[in-house]
Amino acid sequence: MTSLAAPARVIASADEALSAATELAGRFAAGATARDRDRRLPFAEIDELSASGLLAATVPARFGGADLPPSILAEVVRRLAAADPSIAQIPHSHFVYLNVLRFGGTEEQQARYFAGVLAGGRIANAQSERGGRTVADVATTLAPGADGALRLDGEKFYCTGSLFADTLAVLARSTDAPGADGGEQVIAFVPADAPGVTVVDDWNGMGQRTTGSGTVRFDCVLVAPDAVVPRSPALSEPTGYGAFAQLLHVAIDAGIARGALDAAAEFVRTKSRPWFEAGVDRADADPLVIQRFGELTVTVRAAEAALQAAGHAVDTVFDGPGTESAQEASLAVATAKVLADRAATEVSSALFEVSGTRSAGEDLDLHRFWRDARTHTLHDPVRFKVWHLGRNTLQGAAPPLHGVL
Template sequence: MTAVTAQRITSADHAREVAARLASEFALGAAERDRLRGLPFHEVERLAASGLLAVTVPAAYGGADLAASEVAEVVRILATADPNIAQIPHSHFVYLNLLRLAGSEEQRRWYFTRVLDGARIANAQSERGGATVAEVRTTLKPLGDGRFRIDGSKFYCTGSLFADVLAALVRLDDPGADSGLAPGEYIAYLPADTSGVEILDDWNALGQRTTGSGSVRFDGVLVTADQLVERSGAVRAPTGYGAFAQLLHVAIDAGIARGALTAATEFVRTRSRPWFEAGVERAIDDPLTIQRFGELAVAVVTAEATLTAAGLAVDAATIPDPGPEAAAAASLAVATAKIVADRAADEVASALFEVGGTRSAAADLNLDHFWRNARTHTLHDPVRWKFQHIGRAVLHGTPPPLHGVI
């Protein structure tokens, strides 16, 4: 486990204050880290030491137990500075939530305590080569002695290079006669340095370049039943599990949009020249530039407001026994927010060059990292399917599906 000594966050206000302070630090080197693909090991250590990674630990286990909306705001603040760092703990929060919803008392006590001490969890979930992204081919096989063997490969394992614990999605087809487990999908929580685990730094996307989203291979990895959590209790029930996970993605996109708008504003104020036909001395007095910034500001503020509304809906769906109506409302609210934030992030990050002019395209400035991050991150969970779920709810009264990705 990690050697970081973590502080304790005590309230939502405290969390926002710490997030804002870290964001001001992380923003300074974000463009350079992106240009050089400098992995943010130091910054992630700072994040873990700040206590922000433990804000969802329930109060009964010593955590701040922040609501989903507050966690999303922390992520949004970090994403305005560096969306790579904001995305790294996404799976950390998601798999802490799985423990809260479906883990045993012993599992919750063990992992929540480790996280309060600064431990970091990363995912090993997605796979290449399957018929769809939902297909799980990494196997979990009982050995008959209380242990299970994991074999398979994972891709897009965000945060894995910085992790103490990997949360690996596996499929159990034949649990054996005496394992006490049912067939199905499980999350295996295992130390990142477990024998047979290989973490590869092979992520090469055009954006979100420093998230540590490489591959993980499992070759004869041994686990015991106390490291396994069945997914169905959280994913196939109206728990708000998927809505919470998607809400954090919305927060990242909204943060990118705000960061791009801030960068565009600073550039136009300090470096841009007005178009000669405007008849003004400063770029910020060009009426067409003013108009465009008004449009971009509306897009960003709308994304932030929709994120806030979705966060409140997820809060209502993550109380004890929220009921299917609250869970459905949360998923639809988050789907709406995802569409709005997706558009804002891509539009504002691209418009930065439109309003900044030719000077803003200089390679040494690396202002394109906003657009590359937006374009890459918004590929998560295509918004065209969000429209489908919203439309079916409006026309047919059909609730969104329970599959953990809405």
């Protein structure tokens, strides 16, 4: 929950946002290993992130925010992820659901929730569920309740950031509104401390250990009708909603790759011993090690370049939504996601290859980069992104508007 000692700073420009991200990344990196190793949840660090004003960076200008473009936010997330991938992932859904408000909220809803975010408020997702045939199935219901309120019932898991949030954005089916599969999909914005809400700290993934991605239960939770936003405006039109969400995942993977590369370079410079056959005095003078670092650098820089290109493509959609620009944004982001996925997993594994036996010490926790990469890259399978890219090239097929491409 937000516990700021003073009002959050209001970011006014891209330069301010990037400067704040760099400053915070430097501080967060210092404790990242200990937090991961001991699974110490970053409550103080998330308060710092709130106080910095970065969580309000995308609030529209007419509501007092900087309305920074997606490309700038992606770079902010990338810098944070290079320092601590868990911290970078915690606000992912926060930014995604601000877009739900942007595309589908009423003027009053936007004014209310954007004001809360400008003051340092945090939103987390309660979206995914167990037990359905696919991840897209939603059993949580929002039904008519007492005294004009609505009643929310269901259970969610993978609720990233829920332990740190003031508000939970809950994906549910409105039994009052007709639609496919039992009702229209809506987002209910529910206070995290509302009666009937239980947030459980049960996330046990091998990586991204401190994201607070546990279970949330909703038992007869009363929701005001003006706290409900339809999901369809974000998905039924070429808004760039899905490309934006995926762009931030790309930024996390690219950040992990850069963080792993930097950690490997530092280890080789300061701790590794050269292989005796290399005929050199220092590990960083071994020509084969240098060659491998060159290859890894190409991989990381390619992912970063693809992230930047994809960010500009998403900017174009947000500047002026249109079918053609939205399709190009989805394809650009899909390309970047494939490259960043490969970079994060390859470089975090190659860290040990170039660093040598000493780097495998449990106390060093260098395997956190690989565990974080392997865990985070499971979020959306890149094989389907490759498939959509292939269909577009061969058949001219347009990418779908389902929100995850």
